[in-house]
Amino acid sequence: xxxLNVICVPxxxxxxxxxxxxDGAGDDRRINVLMKSFxxxxxxxxxxxxxxxxxxxxxxxxxxxEFSMGKTLLVYDMNLKEMENxxxxxxxxxxxxxxxxxxxxxxxxxxxxxxxxxxxxxxxxALARVIKQHPDRHETLKQLEALDKELQQLSHxxxxxxxxxxxxxxxxxxxxxxxxxxxxxxxxxxxxxxxDTQESSMENGD
Amino acid sequence: xxxxxLLHMSVFSQSFSPCGRFLAAGNNYGEIALFxxxxxxxxDASEGSQKPILNFTAHDGPVFSLLSTDTxxxxxxxxxxxxxxxxxxxxxxxxxxxxxxxxxxxxxINAMIINPKDNSLIVGGGDNNIHIMDMETGIxxxxxxxxxxxxxxxxxxxxxxxxxSGGEDGAVRIWxxxxxxxxxxxxxxxxxxxxxxxxxxxxxxSCLATDSDWMLCGGGPSLxxxxxxxxxxxxxxxxxxxxxxxxxxxxxxxxxxxxxxxSHCLHGGTVKAQIPCTPSSLNTLALNLKNTEHRVMTxxxxxxxxxxxxxxxxxxxxxxx
Numbered sequence: 001x002x003x004l005n006v007i008c009v010p011x012x013x014x015x016x017x018x019x020x021x022x023d024g025a026g027d028d029r030r031i032n033v034l035m036k037s038f039x040x041x042x043x044x045x046x047x048x049x050x051x052x053x054x055x056x057x058x059x060x061x062x063x064x065x066e067f068s069m070g071k072t073l074l075v076y077d078m079n080l081k082e083m084e085n086x087x088x089x090x091x092x093x094x095x096x097x098x099x100x101x102x103x104x105x106x107x108x109x110x111x112x113x114x115x116x117x118x119x120x121x122x123x124x125x126a127l128a129r130v131i132k133q134h135p136d137r138h139e140t141l142k143q144l145e146a147l148d149k150e151l152q153q154l155s156h157x158x159x160x161x162x163x164x165x166x167x168x169x170x171x172x173x174x175x176x177x178x179x180x181x182x183x184x185x186x187x188x189x190x191x192x193x194x195x196d197t198q199e200s201s202m203e204n205g206d
Numbered sequence: 207x208x209x210x211x212l213l214h215m216s217v218f219s220q221s222f223s224p225c226g227r228f229l230a231a232g233n234n235y236g237e238i239a240l241f242x243x244x245x246x247x248x249x250d251a252s253e254g255s256q257k258p259i260l261n262f263t264a265h266d267g268p269v270f271s272l273l274s275t276d277t278x279x280x281x282x283x284x285x286x287x288x289x290x291x292x293x294x295x296x297x298x299x300x301x302x303x304x305x306x307x308x309x310x311x312x313x314x315i316n317a318m319i320i321n322p323k324d325n326s327l328i329v330g331g332g333d334n335n336i337h338i339m340d341m342e343t344g345i346x347x348x349x350x351x352x353x354x355x356x357x358x359x360x361x362x363x364x365x366x367x368x369x370x371s372g373g374e375d376g377a378v379r380i381w382x383x384x385x386x387x388x389x390x391x392x393x394x395x396x397x398x399x400x401x402x403x404x405x406x407x408x409x410x411x412s413c414l415a416t417d418s419d420w421m422l423c424g425g426g427p428s429l430x431x432x433x434x435x436x437x438x439x440x441x442x443x444x445x446x447x448x449x450x451x452x453x454x455x456x457x458x459x460x461x462x463x464x465x466x467x468x469s470h471c472l473h474g475g476t477v478k479a480q481i482p483c484t485p486s487s488l489n490t491l492a493l494n495l496k497n498t499e500h501r502v503m504t505x506x507x508x509x510x511x512x513x514x515x516x517x518x519x520x521x522x523x524x525x526x527x
Contacts, residue, residue: 112456119457122473123420126440127433 027068034061207527211235215527217506220490221272221279223292226497228259229504230279230295231512232269233527237261238281240295241525243500246514256525260298264288273318273327275341280327282315287329312337317360323367330357330371336381350381358425361414370416376409378423380434402427402442413461417454420473422461424449429461431473441475451491460518462488462505470518483521485509 041054219232222243229241239258246255265283273280279290313332320327326347327339336350336357355374362369369381403409404427412425421432429443429452447464458478459471464487467480485507493503504525506512511524 115457119473122457125474126431127436130433130436130438130440 027065030061030065034058034065037061212510212527215510216268216489216508217485217510217512217527218268218270218489219272219281220492220504220506220512221274222492222494222496223279223296224274224276224496226494226500228292228296229492229494229512229525230272230274231504231506231525231527232264232272232281232283233510234268236263236265236267236269236283237527238264238269238272238279238290239527240298241512243494243502243514246523246525247500247502247516251523256523258525258527260295261527264290267314270314270316271318273320275320280318282318282329282331284314285312285331287315287318287327314356316356316358319360319362319369321362321367321369322364328360328362328369330360330373332356334373336360336369336371352379353377355410358410358412359414361416361421363416363418365418370414370421372411372414372423372425374410376411376426378411378414378421402430402439404428407448413449413452413463415452415454415459420454422452422454422459424452424461424463429463429471431459431475441473443469443471443475443477445469445471445477447487450489453491453493455493455518460491460493460503462491462507468503468505468515479519481515481518481520483507483513484511484524485513 037054037058041051041058046054214234216234217231218234221230222228223230227242227244229243230238231241232238238261240260241257242255242259245251245259248255264281265286265288267284269281269283271282273282274292277292279292279295281288281290311333312329315329315331317330318327320341321338325341327341328336329339330336334351334353334356336353337346338348338350339346350369350371353371353373353375354377357371357373359372360369361371367383370378371381372378408426410426411423413423413429415422416434419434421434423430423432424443424445425448429445429449430439431441431443432439443459443461445461445463445465449461449463449469451463452459452461457472459473461469461471465480466484466486466488467482468488468491469477470479470481471477483505485505486509488505488507490507491503491505494500501516502522503515503518504512505515510527512526513521513524516522
C-alpha cells in the first residue's frame, strides 16, 4: 500500500500543478485572446454577421472573465473572514490555556493544603489512640478521692487509738505509783512498830 | 570495573549538590560517582547521561556517609572524613580539599549531620560515641558518650537543637546542649515499645527521622512513629523487612530497607503503597527538595544502579555506576 502511495504522490502533485497553472493560464489566456480578437475585430473587415458573431464571442469571453474575477473576489473575502475566525478561536484558546494554568496552580495549592490537613488529622488520630489507652481522668480522680477518704478515716482511727493508749498508760502509771506509795507507807509503819516494841522492851528491862 | 565488581557493588550513601543539579553517590569500593541530574532529566537524555560524569576513589574502605554543606561535599568511611569542593567537582576535578584524619581512631563513621546554627559537624560511628566538630577550625569540640554499642544513625531537631542518635544497642538517645543525654529510651525493652519489638531481627536501630514533635525509628524493631513529648509509640508500620532509612515528606512517610521497594506510609500506621525498584534491597533514600526543577527521589542499595523517581509513585529510570 505504502509503495503505491509513493508512486501516486508525484502524480497528484503534477495533477495539482496542472490544475492551478491551467486555471491561471486559462484566465490570462482568455484576456490575451480577448485583446487580440478585439484588435483584430477593430482592424479587420468582417461581414456584419461575422462581425456581430465575433462581437458576441467577445462579450461572452468578457462575461467569463468578469465571472472568474467575481469568484476570486468572493474567495478572497471568504479567506479574510476565515482568518478572522481563526484569530478569534486562537485568542479564545490562549485565554483558556492561561485560565487552565491558573486553575492548575490553585489546585496545586489546594493539594498542598489538603496534604497538610491530612497529616495533622493523622497525627491527631495517632495521639488520640495513645490517649485512649490510658484510663479516663474522671475515673482516676474518683478513685483518688475514695482512696483519700479511706486514708483520712484510717488516720483518724489511728489517732483515736493512740490517744486511748496514752490515757491507759497514764492511768496505769497512776495506779502503780499509788501502790508503790502504799507499800512504802506500810513498810514504814511496820518499821516504826518494830522500833516501838524494841524501845518498850528496853525500858522494861531497866 | 568488571562485571563481577558491578554485581557486588552496593551504594551506601547519597547526597545532592547545593544547587540541586548533581547527585553524588558513594559505594562499598570507596568510590564516589557524580551524576548530572539536569542531563539525565532533560528531554533529550540518552544512555550516556545516565552514567556518572565523574567517578573517583575517595577512600580505602566503603563510603558510608555523604553530606553536603553549602560549598563542600563531606565523605566519610573508615575513620577519616574528607572534604571535596562542589565547585571543583562540578568542573570534574576530583581534587581533595581537605582530609581530617581523626586522631580519635573511630573505626567507621556511619552517620554525619550538620548543626547549621553553630556550624558544627556531628559524627557518629563505631566507637559508640558522638563527636562534635567545629567546621570552621576543624577541631573536635566535644564527645557525647552513652551508647553501649556502635551508632547507626543520627538526626537533628532544628527547633530545639537536639541530636537524636540510634545505635546497635537498641537505644535512641536525645542529646541537648550538655554532654549528658536528655533522655533515652530503649525501644524494645520494658513496657514502652513492646509492640515494635521483633526479637527475630534484633534490637538495633538503623534509621531515625524527626519532624519536630514526631520521630520515626526502625531497624530490627518495626518502623514506628513516636510522639516525642509523651515518649510513646503511636503507630507501628507493618513492614516486613528491616528499614534502613526513612524520611518525612509532606503528609507521607517514605522508607526503604530490605525488599526491592520503597514504602509509602501514612501517619496513621497504614502502608499506602510499595513502589518496586531495581536493587534487591535498599540502603539509602534521598530527596532533592532544593531545586524545584529537579525534584526527584533517588534510592540506592545492593546494586550498581540508582533508581530515580520523578513522580514519587513510580520509577522513572536508573542511573548506573
